[in-house]
Amino acid sequence: MRPAHSIAGAGLPRGVIVLLGTACLVVVVGGMRITADLLAPVFLALMLTVTISPIAIWMRGRGVPLWLAMIANVVAVYLLLAGLGVAMAMSLARLVDLLPQYQQQFLDLRADLASALGSLGIDQAQVMAALDKATTPGQIVGVIEWIFGGVAGVLSNTIFLLAVLLFMGVDAVDYPSRLAASGAQRPQVVGALREFAQGTRRYLWVTTVFGLIVAVIDTLALWALDIPLPFLWGLLSFITNYIPNIGFIIGVIPPALLGLLQGGVEKMIWVIVVYCAINFVIQSIIQPKVVGDAVGLSATMSFLSLIFWGWVLGPLGALLAIPLSLLAKGLLVDIDPATRWINPLVSGGPLPATDSGPAAGRDGRVTEPADPAEPD
Template identity: 85%
Template sequence: MRSSTERPPRVRSAHVVPGAGLPRGVIVLLGTACLVIVVGGMKITADLLGPVFLALMLTVTVSPIAIWMRRKGVPLWLTMISNVLVVYLLLAALGLAMAMSLSRLVDLLPQYQQQFLDLRANVAGTLGSLGIDQAQVTAALDKATTPGQIVGVIEWIFGGIAGVLSNTVFLLAVLLFMCVDAIGFPARLAASGLQRPQVAGALREFAQGTRRYLWVTTVFGLIVAVIDTVALWALDIPLPFLWGLLSFITNYIPNIGFIIGVIPPALLGLLQGGVEKMIWVIVVYCAINFVIQSIIQPKVIGDAVGLSATISFLSLIFWAWVLGPLGALLAIPLSLLAKGLLVDIDPSTRWITPLLSSGPLPVAETDSAPDGRVTVPTAPAEPD
């Protein structure tokens, strides 16, 4: 018989996994369905979300100015006014430059009407000699090679920003409130971090990554724009300032911004000086833009924000589909925001971060065996 002082044998308790009531496949399907609904709603409300996202990115970018002013003892009211004025001046300068450049383009293109007609006739004749129906070729070229169509393409390229700037009242109001709230946001975030450190850390990482991306891209964009403007001026291409501005804006479009920026000046080079000048424009752009935008800049940005080239390209396609041209310009910051809200905010999903990044993993996350193989450390066994 067991004495009353003996303890009963210890029974190992089963390890309860949170969310084990549903199979993992069902959870994935439910999450995917919710994601589809959210993305569909964002696409429907793109005209509303576009200005909000643009205002958020601009506010995050200039917020260090307000933080620096507060540390220097600048009064709160002056800090608020300065923060708002910086953003307003940036938008005003960009909108004025775009408006002046587009107006000059509209005035210039009718002068090339005869060159357009000659080019269309040459293309139709060449395709006709290859056995293609002359009537179909002429009808297609009538729709695609007119000055109005070219202006339409340029307006679409600038359309993301131009469309947002046209809704001036809403954009300025959102920027005003965001810039005012941004001054006290670090203190509120620190207070929230006492209860939810993961949330505060994810938001800080998003803000820092967005600032790093925008500052790096802006610096590279200015370098490319200045070099392109000087090169196009040397080649006697009309409106070199406009095409330099286009290079600066398309520099924010990952991977394919260079291709979009070269089309208009190459076309004008073809109309003005023939195939030889068009080739020179393409060669100059390839030597400048391709080397900087496609080789040097992605490496710097990848190290700065922690997104691989594949993720950057897929982000471009996705956000351009959801929000239009403005989504293409803000693809990387929006992806950083989504990563912060969906991945970094939850410790159980941070295993996805190495799959999204392009750089080497931290040494602390992996152990290398003597033969070079990478092993994942296992958790210690539970004591009995």
């Protein structure tokens, strides 16, 4: 007797199935955009819980009581979040206090720029009106707040985020045993979820290590160049390191601007050169190769993930682009042997081993093994 999914699939042309799937995807993505304020904290809590869950699992393996492992899990993720929030709040407060001191430098820079554009035949009145809107300390603070806005916006909804982290942290302690119990009935689903957790953990650890290296080097370099608030810009480098491909560009703008205000074009160029020598080499050449080998996503897929999740969930979506893509890949590709042919097309590392699932014919269709009780 033929499997039920073979009978159902034979009733509709492949093109119609693709169109229906695409329409469903559009509806799901639209719903995610509408509920982004709710989903973003949940996804952040999920990624943090997946990252620190080995702590509780290790403690349970050493015979630590269940309740103590749960407390350690929750406290660890709370401390991580609190440390990041305090560092961001203190740094932004210092930036707000510092920028008004550069009011005169802003005015001089604006006048020089208007004069240069006026020499090219551009109306200076229109130039000054445009610069009045774009070159004020308040606007610069707004840009920095937008950069930090994804995480800062989630941190502002503290009660909801802490509640989600509490329940996820408690459940994560005995989640491996739950997966093992479900593996007998749904081995493909359990395998996909485990691969997602392992890939997310590898990505976050690798990116965190590279982010710390970049942040320390940037902080020391900016301190040597006498750029104000080097710790803030080092923290910004650490956070934007989680943004694939374009994080380096976002991180260089504020310190380069302060270098321009403090020391002119020469100091700004020095800041850009130092960032290019450090951040570009590490974040754009070395790190993508290591991350691609660790999680199995190509550079193109990483960039498209950034664009897509940033559009759906905002700044926090850009920060969590790779983990969210791994989750989508696990639920839509790895979970079904019939769709695992997509893995080599999106992989950034060594090709995955072929599965002993249903074989694909030359026309791309999956053929089921013949049923000996069914006539040809």
